[in-house]
């Protein structure tokens with residue numbers, strides 16, 4: 194029979210190993226929303242206003258630190274530790290319902306967020322206007338680029354990618370009157386040449402979805418999609434746990 198000392202030592206080793214694995218697997222959840230409203234037909238891109246409010250309340254009640262994306266990006270860039278229970282909230286595309294349904298909740302909770310606008314859609318029906326963007330910006334919602342036309346960047350030539358990234362940045366800077374430094378790749382589509390173009394255009398951080406095998410790339414920050422079926426708070430809790438991605442498929446970032 195093994196001595197109790199060996200058993201205790203083996204148990205402690207197991208505990209230390211489990212802790213080390215848990216720490217290395219943890220990834221700060223960056224939540225990705227699209228519409229906050231009611232779809233005309235079933236769509237995974239919609240979260241109802243009630244669900245959104247419940248989710249933000251959940252973060253508030255359970256004392257998550259909802260931080261501006263630029264703050265999180267700076268920690269990632271500088272390879273500094275990010276405290277557990279840190280969360281960032283993002284919206285892609287620039288739908289008007291974000292202003293109508295999500296913005297009041299964020300304001301009430303005192304939560305920052307980042308919103309990525311398809312600049313070619315500014316002012317169109319159902320989309321945010323220049324004035325909406327300025328109001329959001331002044332209220333602490335960081336506005337970033339989601340390109341001009343929502344083109345899937347891996348299918349474009351580098352010079353076309355460069356144009357999408359530079360022109361959308363310029364447009365937003367004209368609207369807001371200050372530098373725009375955050376980018377979200379449409380459908381998460383990122384390649385190494387696209388990262389180079391993002392750097393060249395002057396972006397300081399960029400968001401993807403499930404691209405990239407390594408965490409900690411400030412030009413490919415991964416996100417957790419919040420969709421219509423995330424309404425169950427247990428599922429939402431799993432999504433903000435920092436471990437939701439474990440075992441999920443990752444798409445390689447092509448050279």
Ligand SMILES: [Zn+2]
Pocket residue numbers: 285286339343379380
């Ligand atoms: Zn999009």
